[in-house]
Amino acid sequence: MDQNKRMYFTWDIHYKCNFRCPYCWFYTKWPDEGRRNIYLSPDEWMKHWRRVYDKYGSIRIEITGGEPFIYPNFIELIKRLSSIHRVKITTNMSGDIETFVKEIDPQKVNLDLNFHPLFADIDTFIRKALILKKSGFKAGVCYLAYPPQMGKINFYRKYFEENGINFALAAFWGEYRGKTYPDSYTQEEIEFIRPFLGDIDRIVYHLKGESPRGKLCNAGYKYAVIQADGKVIRCGQLPDKAISNFLDDNFHLLDRPEPCEADYCPCNEYINILDERN
Ligand code: SF4
Numbered sequence: 003m004d005q006n007k008r009m010y011f012t013w014d015i016h017y018k019c020n021f022r023c024p025y026c027w028f029y030t031k032w033p034d035e036g037r038r039n040i041y042l043s044p045d046e047w048m049k050h051w052r053r054v055y056d057k058y059g060s061i062r063i064e065i066t067g068g069e070p071f072i073y074p075n076f077i078e079l080i081k082r083l084s085s086i087h088r089v090k091i092t093t094n095m096s097g098d099i100e101t102f103v104k105e106i107d108p109q110k111v112n113l114d115l116n117f118h119p120l121f122a123d124i125d126t127f128i129r130k131a132l133i134l135k136k137s138g139f140k141a142g143v144c145y146l147a148y149p150p151q152m153g154k155i156n157f158y159r160k161y162f163e164e165n166g167i168n169f170a171l172a173a174f175w176g177e178y179r180g181k182t183y184p185d186s187y188t189q190e191e192i193e194f195i196r197p198f199l200g201d202i203d204r205i206v207y208h209l210k211g212e213s214p215r216g217k218l219c220n221a222g223y224k225y226a227v228i229q230a231d232g233k234v235i236r237c238g239q240l241p242d243k244a245i246s247n248f249l250d251d252n253f254h255l256l257d258r259p260e261p262c263e264a265d266y267c268p269c270n271e272y273i274n275i276l277d278e279r280n
């Protein structure tokens with residue numbers, strides 16, 4: 003990985019969602035985590051994101067939640083934010099995509115579309131994904147290999163692909179019926195999931211759950227997570243390691259890469275590891 007790669011942030015814009023997926027990390031935590039939400043206007047947020055621009059230049063912001071599209075004035079905020087930074091949004095696609103494509107430049111904003119079959123209607127989802135595609139946005143769908151949903155992977159893959167939408171899988175990290183995943187996937191399930199996961203690092207850290215502890219990592223230095231209350235942490239695995247507060251004038255990151263202090267790196271944050279191939 004490129005040690006000089008450009009900086010990026012994950013921004014948990016708020017811990018609120020209009021879905022209640024049983025596999026969601028927040029499933030039992032919504033009321034508690036929701037108390038941390040702060041609701042600022044686009045003007046107020048821009049003050050903070052301009053401070054980042056002045057300090058680090060134009061960076062990439064990966065917005066997640068909860069569901070970002072239900073944050074007040076979200077589309078206006080994205081329009082303003084993408085005038086100085088590049089933006090990626092993870093969404094369940096329940097939002098107003100028609101207005102979004104009219105207001106937002108696909109050269110500056112990407113979306114990760116997550117299909118949650120218990121709450122989203124597949125035909126509505128596809129209609130919106132095609133609106134995005136026609137407007138110049140990349141619009142592949144991601145589906146979670148959650149044990150009770152695995153039997154429908156091929157059905158959904160075919161349905162999406164027949165409609166011209168790329169299909170990818172994410173491995174499930176969590177417990178189902180007393181078993182811990184991804185460790186409890188059978189070999190057959192692993193072989194089935196593997197082609198949809200992408201690069202080898204993703205398989206090592208995402209599917210096999212190899213420990214990154216001790217590896218030098220850019221998390222906290224060239225990457226950080228901004229939580230809904232402004233707390234800045236190295237990555238999702240180290241929530242107690244606060245570096246600073248995004249809303250403070252003296253907001254800062256680490257001065258250098260530091261060794262990983264976690265045993266798992268289940269999301270895509272493993273790309274920050276400076277491993278032996280560098
Ligand atoms: S849509 Fe995403 S954030 Fe909302 S409940 Fe489902 S997994 Fe959680």
Ligand code: SF4
Nearest residue numbers: 214219237262267271
């Ligand atoms: S390797 Fe993963 S868990 Fe460890 S510090 Fe880096 S991003 Fe965090």
